[in-house]
Amino acid sequence: MLWIKCFHVLGVMAWMAGIFYLPRIFVHYKEGRAAGEDVRRLVTMAGRLYGFMTLMAVVALSLGIWLWQGYGYAGTWLQVKLLLVLGLIGYHLVCRVFVQRLRNNAALPNGAMLRLFNEAALLLVVPILIMAIVKPFS
Numbered sequence: 217m218l219w220i221k222c223f224h225v226l227g228v229m230a231w232m233a234g235i236f237y238l239p240r241i242f243v244h245y246k247e248g249r250a251a252g253e254d255v256r257r258l259v260t261m262a263g264r265l266y267g268f269m270t271l272m273a274v275v276a277l278s279l280g281i282w283l284w285q286g287y288g289y290a291g292t293w294l295q296v297k298l299l300l301v302l303g304l305i306g307y308h309l310v311c312r313v314f315v316q317r318l319r320n321n322a323a324l325p326n327g328a329m330l331r332l333f334n335e336a337a338l339l340l341v342v343p344i345l346i347m348a349i350v351k352p353f354s
Contacts, residue, residue: 217283217286217287220279220283220286221279221283223275223279224276224279224280224282224283227272227273227275227276227279228272228276228280230269230275230276231269231272231273231275231276232337232341233269234265234268234269234272235269235304235308235311235337235341236334236337237265238262238265238266238269238311238315239311239314239331239333239334240334241258241261241265242262242314242324242330242333242334243330243331243334244258245258245259245318245324246324246325246326246327246330247327250327258318259318259319262314262315262318263315263318263319266311266312266315269308269311270308270312273305273308277301277305280301291351291354292353292354293347293350293351293352293353293354294347296343297343297344297347297348300340300343300344300347301344303340304337304340304341304344307336307337310333
């Protein structure tokens with residue numbers, strides 16, 4: 217099970233790298249487009265990064281379910297963590313909507329809102345880490 221946990225953590229790390237970087241691409245796209253710059257490469261980067269982070273999300277979630285079944289964890293901390301992970305999946309899906317908008321040359325929120333969106337992932341990730349490591353409600 218330790219190998220599964222190792223690859224689960226690697227999958228989560230890769231997924232989070234995408235979760236934290238992709239919204240920065242959105243900000244650069246929005247601000248670059250407003251400045252009249254060529255932003256086509258950012259559209260390509262966003263699409264490829266989204267594909268990579270989706271693959272890593274599937275790996276992380278699949279191995280997480282395997283760990284959950286193998287260890288049989290139960291408790292309020294796990295329920296809270298799973299609820300937060302569902303929120304992170306929702307965040308991931310909002311990123312998909314924004315990538316589609318880039319591809320279709322459609323409107324995105326303004327730069328300030330995209331910056332807030334970028335930081336919002338921490339509101340999910342930090343409590344997930346606390347639940348996984350500290351298990352405050354055990």
